[in-house]
Amino acid sequence: MGISENIEHIEKTNDKLNLEEKILDKGFVRLVDMMGDDYAAVKAARVSYGQGLKTPERDKALIMYLMEHGHETPFEHIVFTFHVKAPLFVARQWFRHRIGSFNEISQRYTEIKEEEFYIPENIRINVPEDRQKAIVVDDTELLEKVKEAMVKTFEEAYHTYKELLNMGVARELARIVLPLSTYTQFYWTVNARSLMNFLSLRADSHAQWEIEQYAIAIAKMFKATCPWTYEAFVKYAYRGDILEA
Amino acid sequence: MGISENIEHIEKTNDKLNLEEKILDKGFVRLVDMMGDDYAAVKAARVSYGQGLKTPERDKALIMYLMEHGHETPFEHIVFTFHVKAPLFVARQWFRHRIGSFNEISQRYTEIKEEEFYIPENIRINVPEDRQKAIVVDDTELLEKVKEAMVKTFEEAYHTYKELLNMGVARELARIVLPLSTYTQFYWTVNARSLMNFLSLRADSHAQWEIEQYAIAIAKMFKATCPWTYEAFVKYAYRGDILEA
Amino acid sequence: MGISENIEHIEKTNDKLNLEEKILDKGFVRLVDMMGDDYAAVKAARVSYGQGLKTPERDKALIMYLMEHGHETPFEHIVFTFHVKAPLFVARQWFRHRIGSFNEISQRYTEIKEEEFYIPENIRINVPEDRQKAIVVDDTELLEKVKEAMVKTFEEAYHTYKELLNMGVARELARIVLPLSTYTQFYWTVNARSLMNFLSLRADSHAQWEIEQYAIAIAKMFKATCPWTYEAFVKYAYRGDILEA
Amino acid sequence: MGISENIEHIEKTNDKLNLEEKILDKGFVRLVDMMGDDYAAVKAARVSYGQGLKTPERDKALIMYLMEHGHETPFEHIVFTFHVKAPLFVARQWFRHRIGSFNEISQRYTEIKEEEFYIPENIRINVPEDRQKAIVVDDTELLEKVKEAMVKTFEEAYHTYKELLNMGVARELARIVLPLSTYTQFYWTVNARSLMNFLSLRADSHAQWEIEQYAIAIAKMFKATCPWTYEAFVKYAYRGDILEA
Numbered sequence: 001m002g003i004s005e006n007i008e009h010i011e012k013t014n015d016k017l018n019l020e021e022k023i024l025d026k027g028f029v030r031l032v033d034m035m036g037d038d039y040a041a042v043k044a045a046r047v048s049y050g051q052g053l054k055t056p057e058r059d060k061a062l063i064m065y066l067m068e069h070g071h072e073t074p075f076e077h078i079v080f081t082f083h084v085k086a087p088l089f090v091a092r093q094w095f096r097h098r099i100g101s102f103n104e105i106s107q108r109y110t111e112i113k114e115e116e117f118y119i120p121e122n123i124r125i126n127v128p129e130d131r132q133k134a135i136v137v138d139d140t141e142l143l144e145k146v147k148e149a150m151v152k153t154f155e156e157a158y159h160t161y162k163e164l165l166n167m168g169v170a171r172e173l174a175r176i177v178l179p180l181s182t183y184t185q186f187y188w189t190v191n192a193r194s195l196m197n198f199l200s201l202r203a204d205s206h207a208q209w210e211i212e213q214y215a216i217a218i219a220k221m222f223k224a225t226c227p228w229t230y231e232a233f234v235k236y237a238y239r240g241d242i243l244e245a
Numbered sequence: 246m247g248i249s250e251n252i253e254h255i256e257k258t259n260d261k262l263n264l265e266e267k268i269l270d271k272g273f274v275r276l277v278d279m280m281g282d283d284y285a286a287v288k289a290a291r292v293s294y295g296q297g298l299k300t301p302e303r304d305k306a307l308i309m310y311l312m313e314h315g316h317e318t319p320f321e322h323i324v325f326t327f328h329v330k331a332p333l334f335v336a337r338q339w340f341r342h343r344i345g346s347f348n349e350i351s352q353r354y355t356e357i358k359e360e361e362f363y364i365p366e367n368i369r370i371n372v373p374e375d376r377q378k379a380i381v382v383d384d385t386e387l388l389e390k391v392k393e394a395m396v397k398t399f400e401e402a403y404h405t406y407k408e409l410l411n412m413g414v415a416r417e418l419a420r421i422v423l424p425l426s427t428y429t430q431f432y433w434t435v436n437a438r439s440l441m442n443f444l445s446l447r448a449d450s451h452a453q454w455e456i457e458q459y460a461i462a463i464a465k466m467f468k469a470t471c472p473w474t475y476e477a478f479v480k481y482a483y484r485g486d487i488l489e490a
Numbered sequence: 491m492g493i494s495e496n497i498e499h500i501e502k503t504n505d506k507l508n509l510e511e512k513i514l515d516k517g518f519v520r521l522v523d524m525m526g527d528d529y530a531a532v533k534a535a536r537v538s539y540g541q542g543l544k545t546p547e548r549d550k551a552l553i554m555y556l557m558e559h560g561h562e563t564p565f566e567h568i569v570f571t572f573h574v575k576a577p578l579f580v581a582r583q584w585f586r587h588r589i590g591s592f593n594e595i596s597q598r599y600t601e602i603k604e605e606e607f608y609i610p611e612n613i614r615i616n617v618p619e620d621r622q623k624a625i626v627v628d629d630t631e632l633l634e635k636v637k638e639a640m641v642k643t644f645e646e647a648y649h650t651y652k653e654l655l656n657m658g659v660a661r662e663l664a665r666i667v668l669p670l671s672t673y674t675q676f677y678w679t680v681n682a683r684s685l686m687n688f689l690s691l692r693a694d695s696h697a698q699w700e701i702e703q704y705a706i707a708i709a710k711m712f713k714a715t716c717p718w719t720y721e722a723f724v725k726y727a728y729r730g731d732i733l734e735a
Numbered sequence: 736m737g738i739s740e741n742i743e744h745i746e747k748t749n750d751k752l753n754l755e756e757k758i759l760d761k762g763f764v765r766l767v768d769m770m771g772d773d774y775a776a777v778k779a780a781r782v783s784y785g786q787g788l789k790t791p792e793r794d795k796a797l798i799m800y801l802m803e804h805g806h807e808t809p810f811e812h813i814v815f816t817f818h819v820k821a822p823l824f825v826a827r828q829w830f831r832h833r834i835g836s837f838n839e840i841s842q843r844y845t846e847i848k849e850e851e852f853y854i855p856e857n858i859r860i861n862v863p864e865d866r867q868k869a870i871v872v873d874d875t876e877l878l879e880k881v882k883e884a885m886v887k888t889f890e891e892a893y894h895t896y897k898e899l900l901n902m903g904v905a906r907e908l909a910r911i912v913l914p915l916s917t918y919t920q921f922y923w924t925v926n927a928r929s930l931m932n933f934l935s936l937r938a939d940s941h942a943q944w945e946i947e948q949y950a951i952a953i954a955k956m957f958k959a960t961c962p963w964t965y966e967a968f969v970k971y972a973y974r975g976d977i978l979e980a
Contacts, residue, residue, distance in 0.1 A: 032778075035770030035814055043767075044838040044922045047818070070691075070729060076836035077924045079770055079814045083782070089421050092333075098343040101811035101926065103779040108453065109377055124415040132354055134415035146414055153405040153422045160398040169391055170369040170379035172453050176334050176426040177398045187779045189812045191836065191924070201560075208353065208417050239560060277533075280525030280569055288522075289593040289677045292573070315936075315974060321591035322679045324525055324569045328537070346566035346681065348534040432534045434567045434681070436591065446805075484805060578827075579911050588833040598943065599867055614905040622844055624905035636904055643895040643912045650888040659881055660859040660869035662943050666824050667888045671911040698843065698907050 021217040027085045029217045036078040038228040045074035067232035078192035087118040089180040100190035108172040116183040117154040204240030266462040274462045281323040283473040290319035312477035323437035332363040334425040345435035353417040361428040362399040449485030511707040517575045519707045526568040528718040535564035557722035568682035577608040579670040590680035598662040606673040607644040694730030756952040764952045771813040773963040780809035802967035813927035822853040824915040835925035843907040851918040852889040939975030
């Protein structure tokens with residue numbers, strides 16, 4: 001690309017980068033920065049043939065071809081940085097994805113200032129037939145009872161946390177009374193190949209419902225910034241069961 | 246291999262590796278299996294010169310040379326599998342080490358059967374001068390007050406957890422009331438190079454005291470199985486401040 | 491471990507692993523060491539449920555289940571070390587597999603003592619219809635002409651290499667005249683998950699024929715040491731087109 | 736950052752991205768794209784404290800602090816894509832750096848159109864005292880003899896390559912007669928942490944002189960785009976012996 005197209009492209013990207021979505025009751029996903037787009041994958045792939053960009057039709061066709069045949073390395077040259085706010089039990093699942101970079105807020109160095117806990121509005125129950133299954137139930141009465149029990153426990157835990165801090169106990173030790181519903185924040189830098197693997201596993205009905213909501217938001221931002229790669233992914237490489245072209 | 250040879254092999258391995266240590270009040274580290282030893286690093290390094298093992302003196306000298314000059318790849322051919330039981334806040338720090346393999350007990354699939362929470366016997370306080378510092382205090386009265394407050398909170402959280410399960414709530418959702426002190430278990434497979442990096446960061450006075458105890462136990466097992474590599478590591482590559490030759 | 495136990499251990503391991511196969515005209519693959527087996531994957535997976543080994547039938551069924559549903563992390567606890575001798579152009583393809591550890595003989599430090607070049611017995615031609623395709627031809631006359639041209643070029647290159655060394659030129663510089671057919675040797679430590687990915691890409695008719703031969707040998711050793719995992723892999727996860735259960 | 740600063744910053748970066756340097760006789764390094772800069776590391780680090788950018792002085796001081804204390808993860812959020820043309824023996828050393836993404840021109844799919852071989856102008860000799868050492872000699876007569884011998888061998892190899900292609904031999908097989916001096920091209924996407932590790936090992940007098948030249952060019956581009964991080968790196972984390980602040 002020449003300089004002028006490049007600037008034009010960067011401005012477009014900048015518009016796109018105002019991408020933020022609220023998730024759950026207090027969480028969010030925000031696209032902080034990105035490098036590359038559909039064309040970055042094309043250029044990286046074409047270096048294999050000693051060639052560059054061609055027509056949009058042929059460039060898109062190449063992306064389809066690469067994805068169909070499992071040539072995933074060109075998609076590693078598209079990179080995203082997200083800022084995420086999510087409950088600890090979601091973060092724990094997220095951090096299992098090792099190909100990527102994480103920086104998380106530290107509860108050792110930072111006091112949790114207010115009661116920031118996830119209160120579910122979506123209740124699931126286990127079923128006797130399948131130990132791994134959890135199905136959503138629409139039961140207002142149960143929901144209220146669950147929320148009440150949770151809120152009470154969260155408040156007590158937070159009260160103990162503050163009490164321990166007041167005794168002079170170090171933040172790193174006081175925080176062990178906090179529940180897994182506590183919100184945390186982190187930066188996540190990940191290339192498109194690894195992001196697609198994340199989507200296959202987490203934008204899927206077998207994932208826990210909460211992380212699924214984050215994965216769906218990320219899928220939308222991926223689609224908005226790399227429409228051809230997203231289309232090819234959903235068609236050829238996606239192993240989950242909820243995303244659609 | 247057939248089953249019988251396999252069992253024989255596992256028993257032999259067990260004899261060799263019978264390394265296990267209790268950590269904190271209810272945790273442990275157990276060396277489940279390992280591949281290679283000091284000689285594996287020597288052989289991998291000598292392939293660079295088209296040579297194999299020589300005398301023990303020269304083999305040890307090579308290990309010292311490699312470590313002193315930052316040639317760390319030969320140590321990737323020594324691999325360990327550990328079985329670890331640790332509180333969630335320790336596991337969270339542990340899983341940040343991406344070069345390695347983890348399989349963890351799932352609270353989505355498995356009910357936590359009894360109250361398994363970490364109750365500290367080691368109390369630290371923050372100091373006003375340095376936000377990141379936590380120093381140990383020997384204050385029996387404070388310790389008793391802290392433990393009492395924690396136990397009460399843990400019991401209430403566990404009570405709510407059981408209550409939610411009794412309402413039919415899915416394990417994956419009920420567990421979000423559990424505190425970060427809850428014990429978990431995992432398998433960790435890691436090569437010696439990555440293990441040494443773990444020790445530099447976690448067998449160190451800036452690490453949280455609890456994970457430091459695990460790191461010290463792992464350092465002992467590393468020393469017992471790879472004495473030359475351990476000696477060279479502490480002398481030349483270790484960046485922490487507590488391990489000694 | 492002391493030296494004597496170590497030697498004993500190495501000898502035992504050798505008995506167990508005496509797996510070596512000649513590849514191409516002068517190459518080989520040798521299984522130097524391994525950690526774990528089918529049971530290691532089972533144990534790592536069962537930690538997720540807080541359980542261990544059960545009956546062979548149920549353990550094998552678990553392996554099949556894991557592979558069918560894409561749960562690949564338990565297979566990372568099975569680890570292999572191979573010693574490989576292969577032409578440089580094969581090594582170059584091999585080293586693209588990043589999840590694994592390599593130590594290679596250094597042409598900077600070691601003089602290539604004799605003419606060790608790969609002379610093909612298997613000739614492929616490109617076809618006009620498909621730029622990426624190479625098909626084997628059974629044409630003795632062509633084969634002889636190809637070999638003659640290659641041998642002559644290899645001998646001249648080696649002659650220049652020796653001549654440069656005799657002028658005092660450093661090995662690292664003299665070697666740049668050597669052809670891509672030159673044999674090299676390396677140690678490769680890789681877990682079963684990454685090894686399976688290698689097999690999907692290299693034990694496949696789209697791979698270059700030469701690396702395919704190495705991949706087939708590795709597939710055999712994988713099958714011999716982890717028969718259930720191999721069976722499950724070929725059935726559920728293998729993306730190549732030549733391996734069979 | 737607000738949108739307007741962001742655009743200003745992107746425009747600056749765009750100016751910077753016209754970074755290209757010729758290396759050796761026919762090679763180059765070109766910075767194709769990048770994500771983030773010094774501020775990206777600051778923002779990622781501050782998320783640990785629940786804070787963002789502050790004054791330039793404090794932001795720079797934080798970078799110095801992070802580097803001095805080995806906190807390297809924030810630098811993973813700065814990512815570069817380079818386009819590189821280098822001889823195969825240089826590429827072979829480069830590809831050993833596993834934390835990064837590579838796409839290389841394929842000699843299986845693409846015919847090498849002209850004689851593109853590296854002809855050294857810098858001659859090194861081995862010294863008897865140290866097998867690993869190669870020292871530069873300023874000997875015009877030797878240089879001419881070396882170049883003559885090399886050029887002759889390269890021409891013969893290329894002649895054979897074309898001859899084999901003319902016989903119909905597949906490109907993937909014909910190319911095995913080509914020397915290690917043959918130029919190749921690749922895209923390399925790498926984060927700043929991994930790039931710094933590359934510089935420690937390759938911008939160093941123990942590296943082969945040729946890859947050192949590429950490393951020096953990359954160091955310059957790193958310095959131009961991330962001046963604070965570069966300064967902190969050279970001061971606190973760099974393990975090589977040629978770069979200076």
